[in-house]
Amino acid sequence: MASWRPDPSFYPSPRMAAKAPHETLAYVASFDPDRTTPDAIAVVDLNPKSSTYSQIVGRTEMPNTGDELHHFGWNACSSCLCPNAPHPHMERRYLVVPGLRSSRLHIVDTKSDPRNPEIVKVIEPEEIAERAGYSRLHTVHCGPEGIYVNALGDAEGNAPGGIFLLDPESFEVLGQWEIDRGPQKLAYDFWWHLGHDTMVTSEWGTADTFENGLVPEVLLGSKYGRRLHFWDLQKRKHLQEIDLGEEHQLVFELRPAHDPTKAYGFVGCVVSLKDLSASIWTWYRNGSQWAVKKVIEIPAEPADPDLLPPVLKGFGAVAPLVTDIDLSMDDRFLYVSCWGTGDMIQYDVSDPFKPLETGRVRIGGIVSRATHPGARNGALRGGPQMVEISRDGKRVYFTNSLYGAIDQQFYPEGIDGWMVKLDVGENGGIAFDEKFFVDWPKGHRPHQVRLEGGDCSSDSYCYP
Template sequence: MAGAVEVEQVAVAKASCCGVLTGPGYASPLDAMAGPREALIYVTCIYNGTGIEKPDYLATVDVDPSSPTYSKVIHRLPMPYVGDELHHSGWNSCSSCHGDSTAVRRFLILPSLLSSRVYVIDTVKDPKAPSLHKVVEPADIAQKTGLAYPHTSHCLASGDIMISCLGDKDGNAKGNGFLLLDSDFNVKGRWEKPGNSPLFGYDFWYQPRHKTMISSSWGAPAAFSKGFNLQHVSDGLYGRHLYVYSWPDGELKQTLDLGTTGLLPLETRFLHDPSKTTGFVGAALSSNMIRFFKTEDGSWNHEVAISVTPLKVRNWILPEMPGLITDFLISLDDRYLYFVNWLHGDVRQYNIEDPSKPVLVGQVWVGGLLQKGSDVVYVGEDGKESQFEVPEVQGNRLRGGPQMIQLSLDGKRLYATNSLFSAWDHQFYGPDMVHKGSHILQIDVDTEQGGLAVNPNLFVDFGLEPEGPALAHEMRYPGGDCTSDIWI
């Protein structure tokens, strides 16, 4: 049976609307918007740091409303080891390989942020029950490249896989760089040229038509892995830069210092249209969306496009609370930008048809430290104490704050998890978050006028998992999505 499913999936992956064999994904972002509705979501689930001595796992969630197992975890693939901290993921092939009829989007790449293992997961033999294909061991990575703490994985049109790494095996930021795996998942070496590694690393996105890759900077693994300490920012253990590389040859061409308006720049996205020369990065601690863009002389510049005002609060560790922008994405038509404020608890939708002038068109509160019933309150200019109304979903109080998000291809459904990183979850949301586990929400999107509303029909509760409450982080669709596919 698995063999028949595999053949069918490979055929689907290669078939275009015209019946001509193509590679994975879609010819353009607008073609992708017309793709099939998502039926499954793969989500990384973490036990590391929760007190449960079990391996992290990849969960398969049914999001097909016509299915009898809708809104349920239908499969769990535990990793072979304890203590990985699965985090982000990517594909062996995506729309960057669309012109290669021999390429298939088959393997999901799962870097482990703390153990430095990289797992390769086969999703084609049985899409509902993925299986472990290969483990790339941290000793092999360290020996051949000196790299550790792998984070973002993107496929390349060449068939190679590129993974940003945040430091060396001792947690020093200066040891970071970009790992290359070949199509058989063997370690090839580093991508960037010798001597072209920045001080910090995190996320990256490439735009081949403009021969550019831009990466961001979180912090030293030795610092962030133990929780967040504001003093570490002053001590220079966290980043505030964007790094501009030549693509595909890996020469560091320019460093953009974002200053105090761009502390902890995390997720990095170009517009999907490969002809465009602009994109955004979310600066978590400064709570700003920074727009970067190419100038007339061919260099790159930046500006604050959206600013989230910190709120005056009581009963918290600081007198002001930043929104803490931890994830964002852009719809495939480049019309809307969505981001989360993990501490404040809201999800926002902006119209970016003019990328230099985003317009807020949707906002919804789905958790956060300032929801009604919390000990923390925010204080208005008139001195009045307030909290935000957060809906219950299927009788469940929403835990933590919105964190990772994923958008349906047609842009009408936004899914959100609530775990950032186990040590930070515990620090900012306490044992209640860790002991009760994560959830997935669906937020319905008005794609005409703008607007967000919590869907009452989907609530995936990872507090009810068989091995105990788990922390759910990043989500992927089997057919690709707007945060993993790059067009060339």
């Protein structure tokens, strides 16, 4: 009888995942902000022993233009080992790649040639609209029951946005996830606590409020997302809404604890209307309900208005603009991208209510334009944005573009793309790897990073 075993990149627990082998490739969404050439998945060599270390060694072009590739994910991950819906025969093979602007989904096979993945299926926006009633696809996560994809709008791009499911083997669009959405209208990110049967979702806005850039009247009127929603994951039912308050706008990335026995997580808020600060909040169980607490506030930095883009001139300050966060596999370090000031900050969050800053680097930034030891030219534009951590927590990778139309508002001279890597000290502390600076090909910008075999925001676990 033939023996079989689960995909070796699936781990029952985050503790075991942290012992996984060193990643050697990254898959990076690469998009054309002018929408004249096809977007691509770029493959970057992460093996320091390789002669092509920190170079793009493969590229898979999309069949159309104007997708604006966004937060893609794997078809299968460690959640396939969960006891309630086991699929141990699955393998981490396909990248499920959404276009935020086109609402198109691409299924990309990495197995036969990991450096030259192949598009094996394209799901057109019409099919998604008809079967799920959604558009403006944003984030993909593999879960125990299938592939979850969220969308910022309904079929026309209006509210409500939400989540739909794909069959993990045929990639058929199964339909809308929500049975009872309650008051939820806006969508952005989603994640879950598998051990507590809870889905958490956050908010941005509808297509008309971001596709041509952020709309100042919507922002200043506190009409962008500012709420967290908590759901019964099995019953697909809305349970609770928490409003962070009128001053807090753009409640973005969600990072739950990896340990499935823990019922807390972190969410970043991009900007406060009161003083342009950014903030990090911890959500947690409080009796039978969920609660949130602001645990980090990152202030804006005063700046000469002549150095600021029109959108910030009147404030005389650079907003930190926390656009992404990521949590190490051992739930110890939280990384916070400040796309406005150019800081990447590391916090020790061993106590999730009392974070301590343990490291900080600066690169790019609206005013500082800080350089990198490996960069050929001096001043760099853009700032730390999409961040990803190796499973062992020793390496951190990030890119510098947020969204084509919004890049232009905060960096009006345009952004030349780059990707960098940080090395992490044993007890915290971060430093640039001077040999790792990917000067992105002109005409394209890098966004989401996924690491071969999984990373700290690709998998969820059912065992501690």
